[in-house]
Structures are given as C-alpha cells and as structure tokens.
Amino acid sequence: MANLTNIIPEKTIERLSEYRRTLLACHKQGITHIFSHVLAGIHGITAVQVRRDLMLIGFSSDTKKGYDVQVLIDYISNILDSPTPMHVAVVGMGHLGQAITKYFNSKGLKLRITAAFDVDPEKVGRTMDGIPVYHMDKFETTVEENDISIVIVSSPTSVAPQLVLPIINAGIRGVLNFTSTPLNFPQGIIVENYDITTLLEKVAYFVKEGDSNN
Amino acid sequence: MANLTNIIPEKTIERLSEYRRTLLACHKQGITHIFSHVLAGIHGITAVQVRRDLMLIGFSSDTKKGYDVQVLIDYISNILDSPTPMHVAVVGMGHLGQAITKYFNSKGLKLRITAAFDVDPEKVGRTMDGIPVYHMDKFETTVEENDISIVIVSSPTSVAPQLVLPIINAGIRGVLNFTSTPLNFPQGIIVENYDITTLLEKVAYFVKEGDSNN
Numbered sequence: 562m563a564n565l566t567n568i569i570p571e572k573t574i575e576r577l578s579e580y581r582r583t584l585l586a587c588h589k590q591g592i593t594h595i596f597s598h599v600l601a602g603i604h605g606i607t608a609v610q611v612r613r614d615l616m617l618i619g620f621s622s623d624t625k626k627g628y629d630v631q632v633l634i635d636y637i638s639n640i641l642d643s644p645t646p647m648h649v650a651v652v653g654m655g656h657l658g659q660a661i662t663k664y665f666n667s668k669g670l671k672l673r674i675t676a677a678f679d680v681d682p683e684k685v686g687r688t689m690d691g692i693p694v695y696h697m698d699k700f701e702t703t704v705e706e707n708d709i710s711i712v713i714v715s716s717p718t719s720v721a722p723q724l725v726l727p728i729i730n731a732g733i734r735g736v737l738n739f740t741s742t743p744l745n746f747p748q749g750i751i752v753e754n755y756d757i758t759t760l761l762e763k764v765a766y767f768v769k770e771g772d773s774n775n
Numbered sequence: 776m777a778n779l780t781n782i783i784p785e786k787t788i789e790r791l792s793e794y795r796r797t798l799l800a801c802h803k804q805g806i807t808h809i810f811s812h813v814l815a816g817i818h819g820i821t822a823v824q825v826r827r828d829l830m831l832i833g834f835s836s837d838t839k840k841g842y843d844v845q846v847l848i849d850y851i852s853n854i855l856d857s858p859t860p861m862h863v864a865v866v867g868m869g870h871l872g873q874a875i876t877k878y879f880n881s882k883g884l885k886l887r888i889t890a891a892f893d894v895d896p897e898k899v900g901r902t903m904d905g906i907p908v909y910h911m912d913k914f915e916t917t918v919e920e921n922d923i924s925i926v927i928v929s930s931p932t933s934v935a936p937q938l939v940l941p942i943i944n945a946g947i948r949g950v951l952n953f954t955s956t957p958l959n960f961p962q963g964i965i966v967e968n969y970d971i972t973t974l975l976e977k978v979a980y981f982v983k984e985g986d987s988n989n
Contacts, residue, residue: 568981568984569980571977571981574976574977574980574981575973575974575977578970578972578973578976578977579957579968579970579973582955582970582972582973583957602959603957603959604957605957605959605960605966640980641976641979641980642979643979643983647979647982647983649975649979655874655877656870656871656873656874656877657870657871657874657878659870659874660869660870660871660873660874660929661971663869663870664871664932664953664955664971664972665971665972665975672975672976672979710982711975711978711979711982713975715874718878734982734985734986735978735979735981735982736978737974737975737978739878741796741878743793743797743817743818743819745816745817745819746819749985751978751981751982751985752819753974753977753978754793755969755974756792756793756796757875757878757879758792758796758878758879759789759792759793759796760789760951760967760969761863761879761886761925761927761951762788762792762855762886763785763788763789763792763967764925764949764950764951764965764967765855765856765857765861765863765886765925765949766783766788766854766855767782767785767788767949767965768861768924768925768948768949768965769856769857769861770782771948771963771965772948
C-alpha cells in the first residue's frame, strides 16, 4: 500500500471494518452502548488497542455508559466509506467467485458487487446471486458503463496474468487478487494479494514453531 | 500471532511462501538460477527486500549467476515445512470450502487437506476433489484418527461460533477463519482471520484515499 500522509494504517482499517460489523450486529440486537473492553474481547484484542484505533480516527466519547453504538457505526462509516457508491466486479465465477458474491455483504450499499465476468458459456448471460455475468470480451465496456473501480480476481491462477492489461486499460483503481500468482500493476493501482496456500502455510509454520517451543 | 524469539515475522513467512511458489514454477520451466532483482520484480518488491528476507533465514549465495533455484527451494522448504506431514481439515464444503480444496496445492505433500466436514446430507459420505466429507458429529474422532492439526473454517458465518468448542476439544493447533465473525481461541492456538468483506473494504478505502489525493 502506498504510504500517504493522513492515511490510517492498513491494520487499523481492517480492524475498523471488523468493529463496524460487530457494532451493526449489536445494533440489530437492540444493544445501544458498548464498552471498549467488551468490543475488544469480541475481537480478541486489548481495550487499549480499540481505544487507540478510535482515537486515531478522532473518535472520543464519555465512557461511563460505553460507546454509543449507532454514533460509532456512523463515525466509522464516515471514515471507511466513499461518499458515492463504489462498484466492484468479480472476474471468474467458479467456486471462489461464487463464494465471494455470496459472502460479501454490502451493509451500507456504498460498496457493491455489480458485475461478474467469466468465459464459461454456461455462466455468461446468466444472473448468479443477483449479479449479471458478462463475457470477458465485454470487460472494458462493462466496466465503463457500470462505473466499476474495483476488481476481485478469482479466476484460475493460470489465466490471471492475462487480466492485468485489461484491468489497467479499463481504468480500474483497486484489485483484490485471490489467485496464487502475484499480479503486478503500475504504481497508483491499489493491489492486495491473498493466496490461500500462503495463508495456510503461514498458519502451519506458526503451529510448527509453537509446537517446537513446548 | 504470538511473539516468540527466533521466529521469523509473519510478513516474511508470507513472502517466503510466495517466493517458493515462483521458484517451483521456474524450476518446472527448466530455469536453474534467478537473480534477486528478478525474483523481486515478479513479486512487485525491491531486491533489497528479497535479500533481507533470505538473510533472515540464513541464506546467502554467490550472486554472480543468481540464486540456485533448487537449492533455494529446499532452503525455504526447510524453514516453512514441518519435518512430518501436517494434516488440514476444511469445515464447511459450500462454495468457499470447495474453492479452497480446489485452489490449495500442496507442493511438497507436507501440508495436506485430508478431510472435510459438513452437515449437508448431499455432501456427507461423498468424496469431493479427492477429499472425504464427514459429518460434523464425527469431528473430534476424525481429527484424532487423521492426526489433523489445522482447520480451515469456511462454514456459513452464523454457525462458525459453534465450531469453537469442538475445535478446542479436538486439540486443533491452528485455525484459518474465512467467515465474517471473529473466532476467539485460547492463547496457544494459532488463529488467522480473513474476511472477504474486510479485505474489500480495505481496498476500497485506499482507492478512495488515492482518488482524493489526486
């Protein structure tokens, strides 16, 4: 991620997203206030970390009753969300792409998966989980017509490198890559790579190290 | 992640896993040597970072021809892999679980998905992608019989909290959680939480910040 001043660190952004999800669940259950140590406990972190994250975004409150859940949801949303809706496309509607469209829950409708792309004739032209599936040939025009700024790459790993140029040409601003091949984009395009094999190897490494220290 | 001395940092472990995948691909194509700056370029990072990572694991080499690909693969494998095979189970064989079993490529057969669990009668008792699917009722016995130490949680988010106790009771040592609910495990169990919604909100945040800085 580019280091720009006034930008909140990545890990803080991740935690804010997670806090918000918890706060929305609280709100749904009619909970109106929550203490920092309770929010911390739910997330397996310290109350100090929670308070530090909220101070970083300029949020402070009278802590006698805890944080006002709705106020905090709005505050975090103001930080995380774009004022205008941002549209996302999923490239590759195999199991992973389908899992992503099912799992993704755009709470505030500010971030929405609005299109999917594939080359499988069984999928192209259909609507899957409410998302229209287009052929990759239509990528650049569809991106432009739908004002799509972010792409999730969930295609087979072998074809992922072929997506780089179309993604750049279409003016995409952010890429979330779930394949096991690193995708290189020019400076200025935000890229996050999450390969399941690497995540699993990481857990296995720390389990192994933990075992050998016992 | 626990902070233990002599343990290589998380991000370095992730990069080592990624380097190895690239090196294996090189090896497959008959490439015998690779320079640090070439490996760096493939991963969109600096040669300095690559060399620093390798120095951290005690790897150094004569750089006139570049790194010997096979030697470096073996060196990294020696760091990452357990001497004995580690077995992994996937809990939840919906789209995400199926995507995971398809995507996961255990290169050295040292880390293998050996069992899957679900409650769907259409899936239980079948073999999917070569992995036998058991009913969740059989979780603890199957984990013990198969010497499973790591679990990937890819169940619906709503049921994930119900998995915590069985996972602890079965003696699982590491958890990779892909649901959108944080799962709290006792100290000593390695847990990594990766929620797609959070990853996407993070990319969107940095795209938004990038746009507003232009």
